[in-house]
Amino acid sequence: MIDIASIIRDIPDFPKEGIIFKDITPLLGDPEAMRQTADRLAAPFLERDIDAVCGVEARGWIFGALLAERLAAAFVPIRKPGKLPYKKIARTYDLEYGTNTIEIHTDAIQPGQKVQVQVLKIDPDSQKISLGMKQTQPDPWEAVEAKYPLGTSVTGHVTKLENFGAFVELEPGVEALIPISELSWSQRPRHASEVLQAGETVQPMVLQVDPGRRRISLSLKQAQANPWAGAAEAYPPQTEHAGRVTRIVDFGAFVEFTPGVEGLVHISELSDQHVRRVEDVVQVDQTIKVLVLEVDEANRRISLSLKQTADAGQAASAFADSGKPAKKRKRPLRGGLD
Known part of the structure; x- marks a missing residue:
């Protein structure tokens, strides 16, 4: 059996950005896929004695006509405004990217013809009954x-x-x-x-x-290997590792060892000297050597130190030579002393 959905082509951002257009031309070009599509569309209605099938312009005509033929029923075209020549009824409905209006001939469906519908709402004041046809189909959520x-x-x-x-x-x-x-x-x-x-x-x-x-x-990430699995063994306390500075925040710098695994060098562990700005010691994308202080694999946290490594002297020298005046903090540090 052919996977019909796999034949239909997705066209992103058409006719408007954010919309995925379902291109059926590959399906139309496959005779066997079209035959199976018609069979599957007709299967739920073969025992329902349907009198007419309505198809909305334009692709609805293609599949509606196929379905009508399978059910030995009449086909009723529903068209865009101004296309039908006889007396007609018009209705406007919402699209994902706007609105549209469709029309149908007033004599397209005759009184007494059988149509499969479900009562959705009864309004005694306006004397209107709302009907739906999709509600007669199996609800896919019942089997999820x-x-x-x-x-x-x-x-x-x-x-x-x-x-x-x-x-x-x-x-x-x-x-x-x-x-x-x-x-x-x-x-x-x-x-x-x-x-x-x-x-x-x-x-x-x-x-x-x-x-x-x-x-x-x-x-999506749970379907992939967890990069933190085995982190406690790979980065045991009191071992030094090289990593890349990925983010700088007021209270420290995050250092990535491998994609998905990063630790925090708290501002108090950057240098033996008093540090007011993390940027005075390290920069984003800089590769530094750090000492592992603590590993919490379950909560995906690693505490690191720069000042306790061999690179501490170089960092301190760079800090001393930065020549940048200290700036007054607008808010207190989180977890550090000011």
Whole structure:
């Protein structure tokens, strides 16, 4: 059986930035895939005695006509404004990137014809009944717990990128979230777009499934090797290691040993001399040798010292020669003495 979804091509940022356009032309060019698509579309309705199938312009005409043929039913075209010649009814609806209006002939569907719908709302005041057709289809969320067990790896396509994480489509109608904290071991992104791209295929791990709230939490980093595994053995206390300064904060400097594994040199461990500014001793991207003081592998923390290493003298000399006047602090240090 052909994987139909894999044939449909994703076009990122079309027709608008942030939108993933589903290009069906590769599917249309595959006769066997088209035959199987029509069979699968028709399967749920073969025993329902459907009288008519409606298809919205333009791709809806293609698959709607195929479905109508399989069901031996009439096909009703729904078109954009100004395209239908006879009396018509128009409705406007929201798109992900705007709005659109569609029209249908008033005589396209006749009274008495069978249409599969579900009652959504009854308003006695306006004497209106809201109906839905998708509600008659199987709800994909009813089977998510069985299909996506906790701790398993799944495959999906990135649909949307936000500052709190990335949305991933696992199957039509089922979308999950990779929180930004679960995107990477080595990066600290402020936006998911710093790690992933719209349309990208990913294989994250399932962390949590909540069918009632229609939520699935995923992790990209948990599906990868944990760089902190064995850190206590690799960096035992009182051993010296070279690392790269990745970040400088008021209370110290973070030093990376390998991607995803970094420790903190507290400002009090930078030099034997009084340090008011971390930048006076070390700089971002500078490679320095540090002494490991303590390792907490479970909480992914390593305490380091620069002043207790052989590089301490060189750092102190650089500090003394910096010639930069001390600046008054706007706020007290966290964890250090001012």
